Amino acid sequence: MNAISEIDAQLEADDLVLRIDGTKPLSADAIAAVTAVCNSAEDGAGRDRVIVQVSGTPAAPWAEELTVSLVSKWERALRRLERLPVPTLAVADGGCGGLALDALLATDYRIATGSVRLTVSAAEGTLWPGMALYRLANQSAGTAAIRRAVLFGIPIAAAEALGLHLIDEVSDDVAGSLARITERTGALSGSDLAIRRQMMFDATSTGFEEALGTHLAACDLTLRRAATEAAA
Known part of the structure; x- marks a missing residue:
């Protein structure tokens, strides 16, 4: 059972879950998924957390149908996710790039498996200059690895991402880690x-x-x- 399956097995009926597949290109459906979770979290119906499951890196070509308008809507949706009135807890597994990296960096607490590799994705032969670059630079405790990732697309492995404070813990028991941090953050909303x-x-x-x-x-x-x- 992988990390995502472990989480699915322990989800409660009223949990808000956002699943972001980084292999897929940005679309209106992805924006709608983030918006729907934000709507539910903001409606005051007793939801005390949002779980964001992220994995995957883009498969080329993925930027052919993009427009600046669509990218703007996605970035605004992520900004809304970043400011929700409930804690946002991420679970990252495997390669994380594209939409997966974007969503991961907009969460409050990030749990990763040892297989995680954070990657700034390329589009049309150049690294994608989205707001993930902004968050990587602003959130990181170091510069060298971020410079290599942003300028050259060199992935950031799990242990390095932990050291840079881009993730909060690397866990072999993701379900247990999620339960523990949920208990710690349950009073904050x-x-x-x-x-x-x-x-x-x-x-x-x-x-x-x-x-x-x-x-x-x-x-x-x-x-x-x-x-x-x-x-x-």
């Missing part, structure tokens, strides 16, 4: 999670004085909520 994410996104581009007001407002919100709960 809604506006608190959204606020934390936004402050994190802004930290690299916002000066201290500008950021201070936002952080103080978030602290005030937390203290007020705690006082209300204590008085109840």
